[in-house]
Amino acid sequence: QLQLQESGPGLVKPSETLSLTCTVSGGSIRSTGHYWGWVRQPPGKGLEWIGNIYYSGSAYYTPSLKSRVTISVDTSKNQFSLRLTSVTASDTSVYYCARLTGVSTFESWGQGTLVTVSS
Amino acid sequence: QSVLTQPPSASGTPGQTVTISCSGSSSNIGSDPVNWYQQLPGTAPRLLILTNSQRPSGVPDRFSGSKSGTSASLAISGLQSEDEADYYCAAWDDSLNAVVFGGGTKLTVL
Numbered sequence: 001q002l003q004l005q006e007s008g009p010g011l012v013k014p015s016e017t018l019s020l021t022c023t024v025s026g027g028s029i030r031s032t033g034h035y036w037g038w039v040r041q042p043p044g045k046g047l048e049w050i051g052n053i054y055y056s057g058s059a060y061y062t063p064s065l066k067s068r069v070t071i072s073v074d075t076s077k078n079q080f081s082l083r084l085t086s087v088t089a090s091d092t093s094v095y096y097c098a099r100l101t102g103v104s105t106f107e108s109w110g111q112g113t114l115v116t117v118s119s
Numbered sequence: 120q121s122v123l124t125q126p127p128s129a130s131g132t133p134g135q136t137v138t139i140s141c142s143g144s145s146s147n148i149g150s151d152p153v154n155w156y157q158q159l160p161g162t163a164p165r166l167l168i169l170t171n172s173q174r175p176s177g178v179p180d181r182f183s184g185s186k187s188g189t190s191a192s193l194a195i196s197g198l199q200s201e202d203e204a205d206y207y208c209a210a211w212d213d214s215l216n217a218v219v220f221g222g223g224t225k226l227t228v229l
Binding site for chain 1: 216
């Protein structure tokens with residue numbers, strides 16, 4: 001059974017870089033037809049798509065974060081990662097990683113990890 | 120403000136049928152399939168309906184989806200207390216080259 005687990009610091013200082021990793025188990029990150037993505041949810045608010053990546057490295061990012069976001073994949077570790085630079089308090093959210101069917105259907109989700117931006 | 124528009128809240132009594140709408144445009148719902156997600160309190164979202172009307176394995180047939188033009192709907196029949204959750208629609212937007220979510224609808228079972 002596919003499982004995804006987010007990991008990384010729960011507290012990041014303003015202006016610094018948020019880095020999270022999603023470890024995939026029970027399946028290969030090289031599986032054909034599946035993108036891997038990140039979605040975030042500010043406390044008490046709705047879902048916001050951040051971006052998706054294919055194991056080959058082809059990536060899509062949401063326009064509003066494109067200048068600050070990088071998603072990368074490490075096939076040797078069956079992991080993919082999120083990097084968000086110059087964070088502010090508005091980046092405080094629960095961050096979810098997920099596997100997609102195609103580029104837009106989030107079929108399996110991690111449990112999420114809360115990242116707070118505060119000094 | 121979300122690209123896809125959902126009512127912020129909906130409610131019903133046990134056994135009733137509730138419908139949640141999702142309105143978009145020609146660049147998203149009008150040209151791409153719609154997915155629906157259920158988020159129970161304190162948990163991660165889960166895929167409820169894919170490609171407008173398909174139910175993943177394990178989703179009860181009380182949940183159904185439909186799409187017409189630039190709008191989509193999620194219907195929940197035989198409402199149960201455990202259906203109390205937030206529901207989100209989502210689709211790919213060809214103009215933004217992005218996944219867009221609705222703002223979410225909080226369903227209360229009275």
